[in-house]
């Protein structure tokens with residue numbers, strides 16, 4: 001886990017498959033991948049990696065780029081115009097319906113908390129193999145609202161396996177204003193399988209349990225938190 005994070009600067013793992021190929025998106029030299037990270041390096045250009053995941057979060061007080069700061073990233077110069085008959089795949093234009101919720105939709109609450117010396121927990125529990133608590137059992141076919149409240153000083157990228165969800169609410173009235181810059185970059189519309197929950201925030205997700213009858217995993221996708229916060 002630590003090596004994977006370190007060697008890849010905790011960045012993206014690039015996966016190409018037939019499904020992506022079918023979309024006929026720009027590929028190879030026409031595809032620009034851009035990863036923005038706030039990382040600290042030593043004088044000899046070595047990544048400062050702290051396995052508790054705090055190294056890149058500006059928590060150590062030595063971050064070069066305070067949360068919310070603005071900077072020039074790059075300049076793109078278009079020097080040539082090219083006629084092309086290529087069109088975007090029609091699949092990209094398909095609008096999926098949003099998951100319908102009502103006042104009667106069940107709300108399931110999850111609190112992200114810190115456990116002294118042992119990392120983080122969801123509803124006071126840490127990952128324990130295939131063990132499922134009674135309040136984690138859902139019925140196939142049901143639509144539910146999952147409410148994640150972040151009671152820790154770190155953002156958690158909260159991920160639910162086996163389905164995609166809609167973000168239907170974000171209450172940040174008790175979240176520190178210093179997270180405002182990051183918040184401005186969040187896109188809550190559309191379909192997600194991961195949602196960033198900022199410190200002090202409560203985020204509501206609508207999801208339907210369909211297509212799969214068995215064990216679902218839900219956890220924080222920050223790699224260093226995965227072993228405990230699942």
Ligand SMILES: [Cu+2]
Pocket residue numbers: 120155156157220221222225229
């Ligand atoms: Cu986390």
